[in-house]
Amino acid sequence: MQHKIASDFAAERRLAVTPELAGWTGLTFRTYGFRAGQPIDGESVDDEVCMLFLAGSATVRVDGETWDVEGRATVFSGPPHCIYLPPHRSYLLSPRTDCELAYARMPAQGRFAPRFMPPGALTTEERGAGNTRRQVTTLLGAGDTEHLLCLEVRTPTGNWSDCPVHEQDTPAPGREATLAEVCYYRTEGETGWALQRLRSDNGAVDDAIVIRNGDAVMVRQGCHPAVAAPGHALYTLHVLAHDAPPTDPAAVK
Secondary structure: OOOOOOOOOOOOOEEEEEEEOOOOOOOEEEEEOOOOHHHHEOOOEEEEEEEEEEOOEEEEEEEOOOEEOOOOOOOOOOOOOEEEOOOOOOOEEEOOOOOEEEEEEEEEEOOOOOOEOHHHEEEEEEEOOOHEEEEEEEEEEOOOOOOOEEEEEEOOOOEEEOOOOOOOOOEEEOOOOOOEEEEEEEEOOOOOOOEEEEEEOOOOOOOEEEEEOOOOOEEEEEOOOOOOOOOOOOOEEEEEOOOOOOOOHHHHH
8 A cells, every 4th residue: 555655846836645546535645846027827616725835935816805915035944824725616826936845725615715824823832742842833723724633743853743643544633633644754954864654453454664855645544653763854744634623723733
């Protein structure tokens, strides 16, 4: 079973995780690189969408509103700008600099309005202690969407994230939900690396994966702790699709 796919940084569409590739229903994740001055128009169609600026600055127009993104230089420079779109909305993206964007999509009914979330509107907190200490920024949490959860995690060199571990497919009231998940990774330094273990209690999955800059891992079941290699901090964008959202967001990461 394929768990990992790599980015092609020379292409406009750098990475794509589709339901057909992952073997799950609904959740799609893609990353793109756009050039300064290259207008991009798109639609959410039948999906709710999270547009996350990994890097770069742009202007975005949605439903007659104009949102200005003064973006970060890299994913390690601080929290991002992100945009939530409900189904059946169109947008126009006008990059002022070269931009990197991540898009997460999940079919939805349209219960929420479009919204723009600059860094100051996001919540960042320290979680864990010792060698499980990491910084977590919640982009879309429980109650913010119909089905999507999105978080950024920055893990210091040599530290672990997703600890204590949680079972991806073992619901517990208020603590865990049935989830499909993509973990998208960037390393501090293009030659950086990390390790991730995928394990399920039923023994169906028990694999160790070498993570490199731009890789994405599809988590279908079980737990998935990851550790940053010495000398290379690790960035993770967690994109999850839930059947029933956890009431305790801290249970997710």
